[in-house]
Amino acid sequence: MVVLTDRRYGFFGGGAIAEAFARRLIASGVARPEHLIVHDLNGATLERLVSALGLAGAPGNRAVAEQSDVLFIAVPPLDTLPVLAQVRTALRDGQLIASLAAGVTTAQIELAIERPLPVVRLIPNLPSWIGQGMNPYCLGRHVNPGDGAQIRALLDVFGPAVEIPEDQMAVATALTAVGPTYVFPIVRALADAATERGLSPDVALSAACQLVAGSAALVAGAGRPIDALASMIGIHTLDEAAARRLFVAAVSDAHAKVEAVTSKVAAAAAAAVAGCGCVLVERLTWKMACEIVRRMLPSSWSHMSRASRLYATSGSWWP
Numbered sequence: 001m002v003v004l005t006d007r008r009y010g011f012f013g014g015g016a017i018a019e020a021f022a023r024r025l026i027a028s029g030v031a032r033p034e035h036l037i038v039h040d041l042n043g044a045t046l047e048r049l050v051s052a053l054g055l056a057g058a059p060g061n062r063a064v065a066e067q068s069d070v071l072f073i074a075v076p077p078l079d080t081l082p083v084l085a086q087v088r089t090a091l092r093d094g095q096l097i098a099s100l101a102a103g104v105t106t107a108q109i110e111l112a113i114e115r116p117l118p119v120v121r122l123i124p125n126l127p128s129w130i131g132q133g134m135n136p137y138c139l140g141r142h143v144n145p146g147d148g149a150q151i152r153a154l155l156d157v158f159g160p161a162v163e164i165p166e167d168q169m170a171v172a173t174a175l176t177a178v179g180p181t182y183v184f185p186i187v188r189a190l191a192d193a194a195t196e197r198g199l200s201p202d203v204a205l206s207a208a209c210q211l212v213a214g215s216a217a218l219v220a221g222a223g224r225p226i227d228a229l230a231s232m233i234g235i236h237t238l239d240e241a242a243a244r245r246l247f248v249a250a251v252s253d254a255h256a257k258v259e260a261v262t263s264k265v266a267a268a269a270a271a272a273v274a275g276c277g278c279v280l281v282e283r284l285t286w287k288m289a290c291e292i293v294r295r296m297l298p299s300s301w302s303h304m305s306r307a308s309r310l311y312a313t314s315g316s317w318w319p
């Protein structure tokens, strides 16, 4: 049986999704507030989260890495690899890396931490706040069966989680991470429409919420096609074809945005490698690349080693 309550949970970044996850860890009884350690570059954000939830604020990401067993990466995608390079030497065996960052691959994370730690990359979504999230995930290559059980137990805290191939993460992000922004306007429009026609605002909002939640639960649980369920209702007034076009376009646009983020992260990673005089080949580890360079260019090896140490201490994300 997996025990989650004896861990310390760290957050790199204390923004919206870190807050949702921290709130859920506390409300579910998995962690006491003081066992959640967070650092955010933005002092006001950090202060707000620490005082609202009673978390332990850390002066830097390295302190988070040193004090935590499970490390949630909750900084913006382009900050993810630099943060991992910053904390790399503070990591230790036995830790779990849980990345919430859109568009950053498990291979990029493994390359940046240079340590065979288990990595899970998940697509968080905001309803995780109340344990009703939908968090698709994929696993890094150092996850053993014991780690896998721990990861699934942890993800269950936030809601249903489904393992998917990593090449489907972008489209899943467009669906589930962005997803609440598709549903919130429906709830609001339905509640507003009913309020304008005389229903009290409170009743209208809770009725709209239950309507959306109940309809979705019916689709998930009734075992009948959506059309068959819809045909059981006598009055249809929504232009369903127009609604469909609207949502297909929204998911498609979100997918393109996530793909663009993925490309930016990959380009930044490649540029960082190029800065060290190396060519990044996908999934080729830094050590392997170094070995190739060492064999091809023995005379420049000492310069590269020195440059590597310089970069590491200067705050650049690449060694």
Ligand SMILES: NC(=O)c1ccc[n+]([C@@H]2O[C@H](COP(=O)([O-])OP(=O)(O)OC[C@H]3O[C@@H](n4cnc5c(N)ncnc54)[C@H](OP(=O)(O)O)[C@@H]3O)[C@@H](O)[C@H]2O)c1
Binding pocket: 012, 013, 014, 015, 016, 017, 018, 039, 040, 041, 042, 045, 061, 073, 074, 075, 076, 077, 079, 083, 100, 101, 102, 123, 124, 125, 126, 177, 178
């Ligand atoms: N929100 C969601 O529903 C959602 C869903 C799926 C995935 N995600 C992923 O989750 C991550 C965080 O998203 P978010 O919505 O929580 O963003 P957010 O609200 O902007 O929070 C990110 C926080 O990280 C801080 N930060 C930036 N660089 C940092 C560093 N080097 N060290 C420590 N803190 C740093 C930011 O500070 P500044 O504001 O000063 O830059 C900001 O306060 C992103 O990678 C995103 O792709 C979020």
